[in-house]
Amino acid sequence: MKDSLQAYGTKVKTFWDAKTKGQKALIIGAPLLLIIGISMIVFLSSRTTLVPLYSNLTPSETGSIKENLDAKGIKSEIVEGGTAIKVPEEQVDSLMVELAAEGIPDSGNIDYSFFSQNAGIGMTENEFDVMKLDAMQSELAELMKGIDGINNAKVMINMPESGVFLNETEEQASASIVLNTDPGYKFENQQIQALYHLVSKSVPNLPTDNIVITNQNFEYYDLKNSEDFSTGSQFAVQHEIKKEIEKDIQRQVQTMLATLMGQEKVVVSVTADVDFTQENREENLVEPVDEENMAGIAISAQKLTETFTGNGDTEGGIPQSEDGADALGSSYVEGSNSNGDYEKIEETINNEVNRIRKEIVESPYKVRDLGIQVMVEPPDANNPNSLPQDRINDITQILSTIIRTSIDKDTLNETLTDEELQNKIAVSVQEFNGKVEFPNEETATIPWWIYLVVGLLLLVIILLLWLFLRNKKEKEEEIVEYEVEEQLNDSLPDVHQVKETEASIRIKQLEKLAKEKPEDFAKLLRTWITED
Numbered sequence: 001m002k003d004s005l006q007a008y009g010t011k012v013k014t015f016w017d018a019k020t021k022g023q024k025a026l027i028i029g030a031p032l033l034l035i036i037g038i039s040m041i042v043f044l045s046s047r048t049t050l051v052p053l054y055s056n057l058t059p060s061e062t063g064s065i066k067e068n069l070d071a072k073g074i075k076s077e078i079v080e081g082g083t084a085i086k087v088p089e090e091q092v093d094s095l096m097v098e099l100a101a102e103g104i105p106d107s108g109n110i111d112y113s114f115f116s117q118n119a120g121i122g123m124t125e126n127e128f129d130v131m132k133l134d135a136m137q138s139e140l141a142e143l144m145k146g147i148d149g150i151n152n153a154k155v156m157i158n159m160p161e162s163g164v165f166l167n168e169t170e171e172q173a174s175a176s177i178v179l180n181t182d183p184g185y186k187f188e189n190q191q192i193q194a195l196y197h198l199v200s201k202s203v204p205n206l207p208t209d210n211i212v213i214t215n216q217n218f219e220y221y222d223l224k225n226s227e228d229f230s231t232g233s234q235f236a237v238q239h240e241i242k243k244e245i246e247k248d249i250q251r252q253v254q255t256m257l258a259t260l261m262g263q264e265k266v267v268v269s270v271t272a273d274v275d276f277t278q279e280n281r282e283e284n285l286v287e288p289v290d291e292e293n294m295a296g297i298a299i300s301a302q303k304l305t306e307t308f309t310g311n312g313d314t315e316g317g318i319p320q321s322e323d324g325a326d327a328l329g330s331s332y333v334e335g336s337n338s339n340g341d342y343e344k345i346e347e348t349i350n351n352e353v354n355r356i357r358k359e360i361v362e363s364p365y366k367v368r369d370l371g372i373q374v375m376v377e378p379p380d381a382n383n384p385n386s387l388p389q390d391r392i393n394d395i396t397q398i399l400s401t402i403i404r405t406s407i408d409k410d411t412l413n414e415t416l417t418d419e420e421l422q423n424k425i426a427v428s429v430q431e432f433n434g435k436v437e438f439p440n441e442e443t444a445t446i447p448w449w450i451y452l453v454v455g456l457l458l459l460v461i462i463l464l465l466w467l468f469l470r471n472k473k474e475k476e477e478e479i480v481e482y483e484v485e486e487q488l489n490d491s492l493p494d495v496h497q498v499k500e501t502e503a504s505i506r507i508k509q510l511e512k513l514a515k516e517k518p519e520d521f522a523k524l525l526r527t528w529i530t531e532d
Contacts, residue, residue, distance in 0.1 A: 026467070030460050037453050037460075050077050050086035053095060057083050065104060069095075093146045100198035133159060140202055144177070144195065149185035154178045157203055173203050174210040181215045183263055184255040196223045217254055217267060219247065238276050241365060246270040249406060253372060257395065267375040267432070275411065278364035285356040296351035308342035366408040372399045373426040381431040392427055399425045 019027070054065065059082050066085060069076040074095070077086040087095055137155040144153040160171035177199065181187075196208045213221045222243075250270040257266040289296045374395060380386035400421045407416070514521040 023467070026463070030464055034457065034460050037457050041450075041453055048075060049089045050075075051089045051092055052079075053085050053087045053092055055080065055084040057085070059083075061104075065099070068099070068102075068104065093143055096143050097146050097194060097198065100194045100201065129159075133157060136202065140177075140199060143198060143202075144179065147191060147194065149182050149187060149191070150179050151182065152180040155199075157206075159203075160205075171205075172210055173206040175199050175203060175206060175212070177211070177213045179213065179215045179221075183258055184251065186251065187221060192221050192223060195221070216264075219250070238274075241276075242272060242274050245274060245365070245367065246272050249370070249372075249402065253374070253399070253402065256398065257374065257376075260395075261376060264432075265377045269373040271371045271373075272367055273369035275366040275368045275408070276364045278361070281360050283356070283358040283360065285354075285358070287354040287356065289352070289354055296353040298349050299352045300350040302348040304344075304346040306342070306344035366411060367406055368408065368411045369424070370403050370406050371424045371426075372403065373428075374399065375428045375430065375432070377432045378429055384429050384431075387429050392429065395427055396422075396425055399427075 016024070053076075057065070062078060062082050062085055066076060066078060069085075069087065074091060075088060078084070079086055137157055140155045140157075141153040144150050144155075154177070156176045158174045158176075160173060177195075192213075195213060196211055199211050199213075200206050200208050208223055211223075215221070247270075249272070250268050253270070254266065254268045257268065288294045376387065376392075376395070378384050378387035400418075403421060403424050404416060510521070513524070
């Protein structure tokens with residue numbers, strides 16, 4: 001084991017001594033540079049940068065937000081004397097959307113402190129306001145893209161001018177938003193509330209009544225106020241239900257025709273006539289058990305029979321008063337003698353019938369009439385004839401089927417005719433000039449220092465690989481040279497070698513004997529001397 005270690009150490013020392021100073025510095029510096037680069041990547045990737053989430057908060061709201069973030073396991077930091085809170089930079093957008101959906105905060109605004117950092121020395125107040133407004137709109141659009149179902153958004157905010165006098169009434173801001181949503185996506189009420197709350201809390205003095213949100217298909221997303229429904233205006237309730245029915249049919253038609261014509265080629269509008277009459281009635285019905293024979297079930301029966309046979313007594317005499325007074329002045333006529341038979345049969349059967357009691361509540365939401373209006377842009381927007389008539393007929397047929405199946409059957413005395421259906425459908429083919437165009441989404445860019453570190457690492461790896469291959473090639477060349485020399489030494493005869501004779505062979509044998517066995521060589525010499 002010791003010899004192996006010494007041999008290995010000798011090889012390492014020989015390898016190291018054979019290198020120049022530049023090669024030695026490169027061998028030591030390359031691993032160090034690699035370790036430093038990896039350490040920098042790990043440090044920069046694991047470092048958490050905190051940025052402001054909300055500012056101008058009350059202490060109670062700061063505490064509630066802090067408690068909410070701690071419950072979610074999110075790192076946060078309270079700054080500015082408890083009126084602002086910081087969170088990790090990569091979680092700012094998602095946290096704003098989540099907290100807005102929960103109605104947090106009730107006060108405060110999204111932090112725009114970075115404007116002061118980017119403002120130049122010569123920037124005027126108007127220029128700063130324009131920059132701030134543009135950044136607010138861009139920031140709100142980015143936040144909304146983080147909600148499910150929203151691909152892109154365009155935000156337009158109208159900020160009122162500040163009054164010169166203190167006693168002037170402060171005007172309210174307004175906002176208009178156009179969303180680019182996924183085809184057929186249906187937003188939940190909580191998501192719509194989050195959108196309104198997010199916009200309202202992002203812009204100072206902006207009530208939800210001054211916010212209008214629509215999508216690329218001109219569908220409006222209205223904020224449902226639960227207080228209005230509880231105190232309630234019956235008209236508001238019915239109007240909301242009517243809009244929901246129209247919106248549901250519109251969404252179905254839009255999805256179907258968008259698949260046929262293209263998402264940006266169809267606009268659908270639906271108008272419905274809904275019957276809100278609600279009927280409560282009670283029915284008490286009596287029906288025979290056996291409807292065919294109109295008979296019930298016998299639950300009890302009674303049969304009485306009376307018979308008489310005999311001679312009848314004759315009547316006669318003078319009637320008397322009850323108190324024994326004189327006769328009444330009349331008498332009975334004496335009857336004739338006769339024999340008679342008497343029989344009486346009485347039968348009673350109690351039958352039970354079906355007694356049905358119904359309490360019926362008729363549904364108040366019945367579609368009495370329905371109209372669908374469709375605008376289609378032809379494949380060639382400038383040429384309405386590029387859309388064939390067969391395609392228009394297909395669209396009309398689809399809409400006819402939807403109308404026929406959506407209208408309540410009880411409200412129709414007879415089936416709708418084709419002419420009546422045609423009066424409920426309108427298909428217009430023309431170019432769309434008011435489409436909202438969304439800019440292409442910018443792809444996330446990688447910081448420049450990551451490219452630098454990766455480039456240095458690749459350079460170090462390539463250099464180490466080149467040195468390794470170079471050393472390996474040098475060793476292979478040395479081995480080849482050594483083998484060639486050995487082969488030449490073995491194959492080529494010595495140029496000084498002389499052809500051996502018997503005398504030269506004996507001389508070599510004597511030399512070998514003198515080296516290996518000097519005593520025997522001495523004995524042999526004495527023998528030769530004696531013989532001479």
